[in-house]
Amino acid sequence: MNILVTGAAGFIGYHLCRRFLKMGHSVVGLDNLNAYYSVHIKQDRLSQLHEYEHFQFAKIDLADKKAVFKLFQEHDFSHVVNLAAQAGVRYSIENPGAYxxxxxxxxxxxLEGCRHGGVRHLVFASSSSVYGLNTNMPFSVHNNVDHPISLYAATKKSNELMAHTYSYLYGLPCTGLRFFTVYGPWGRPDMALFLFTKAILEGKPISVFNHGKMRRDFTYIDDIIEGVTRITGRTPTANPHWDSNAPDPSSSVAPYKIYNIGNNNTVELGRFIEVIEDQLGKKAEKQYLPLQPGDVPMTFADVDDLIADVGFKPSTPIEVGIAKFIEWYRDYFHV
Structure with missing residues (x-):
């Protein structure tokens, strides 16, 4: 495959590019290297990708229409995985325009590049945040997600709707992936695991929202990447059983599909912190705070469709995943 991966210098994008390259595919990685978090860590990720012969990097902002179209004209992409996004629920409250x-x-x-470039399959990142005010657990792709509570979530839901429209009108096969709290080596510095590890090692307090009663379906990066690579190679087709009188949100009469990729296990934030403390051999000083605007108290992924269609279920326990992150963190920062 000749694959375009957007957000290639990001956490998930870096790991995905590396997996595709190891599988023997050609990869063009697109990123604008914005300063939402440390550009240095993004450049360090890219430096590892440049070691592969079949990797090319394109420093392009997705909002630059001419540059994006030129990239599609220069490369005959067979597949596109769109991971580029302005991330972060809380940041979207302060800076909606960026989203x-x-x-x-x-x-x-x-979408336009894929349409005119004859791309065979567009895979794009959605998010567990689209479930918003839903409380029916575990979150199922077969339930409607019409009540997002952050602009970030609303844009991800919008991506699903936009992709479905292109799939229906132009026959572009599209698959949306709702990721659930991804963590692991090379993780984002604005995410809880990174923030907690850094603060505990420095003897600084950590902010524990919803007084520690948050629950998340923490999903290890290797499980995410395994799911994405399997799905990229599986082009969606129209669902012959789709019923317009009782429409299934996860599929369509068009070649379109939505999946959850989560660990299918919800963990209380307090337990997550305990595992970090155990791995560091140091207790955290905790500042308990209320639930933040835009946050949901619990996420929990139903992954039955993922198992049925690609034969994979994420399963890495937090005890294993956090240990691997902390090993990477100590090595990267020489702690």
């Missing part, structure tokens, strides 16, 4: 520009305008450019 509109990248997650909506930028994604429209990807």
């Amino acid at each position: 509109v520009e990248t997650n909506l305008v930028g994604f429209s450019h990807i």
